Amino acid sequence: MWSRRRRQTRSGEVEFADIVVRTIHRVERRDAEHSRVVYRMEISGPAAADLGPEVGPAISGDFPETIAALVRLAEGTAASARP
Structure with a gap:
């Protein structure tokens, strides 16, 4: 759950085939x-x-949808923080 704190960060890491993918x-x-x-x-x-x-393009293929969801989340968080 995201909160009204000034900065919210989530990350994930997967290791496979001699690479580490971190988002x-x-x-x-x-x-x-x-x-x-x-x-x-x-x-x-x-x-x-x-x-x-x-693998980069395959993994990042959903970035537009993910970013849009994060923007909606940020808009909702900003709206709830208003007096």
């Missing part, structure tokens, strides 16, 4: 009416240079 999503409340949504994916490990270009 980080964050909603930062700037003020009562503005928030910043950050969604990031990092691929590291011995096979990252070889597998990253292949």
Whole structure:
């Protein structure tokens, strides 16, 4: 559950085939009416240079939907924080 705190971060990490895929999503409340949504994916490990270009687009294919959901969440959080 996200709260009204100024910064909310969630992350996940999966290891497979000599790579580590880390996703980080964050909603930062700037003020009562503005928030910043950050969604990031990092691929590291011995096979990252070889597998990253292949798995990266497959994993990030749903980023537009995920970011849209985070924006809706941020808008709701900002609205509930207003006096």
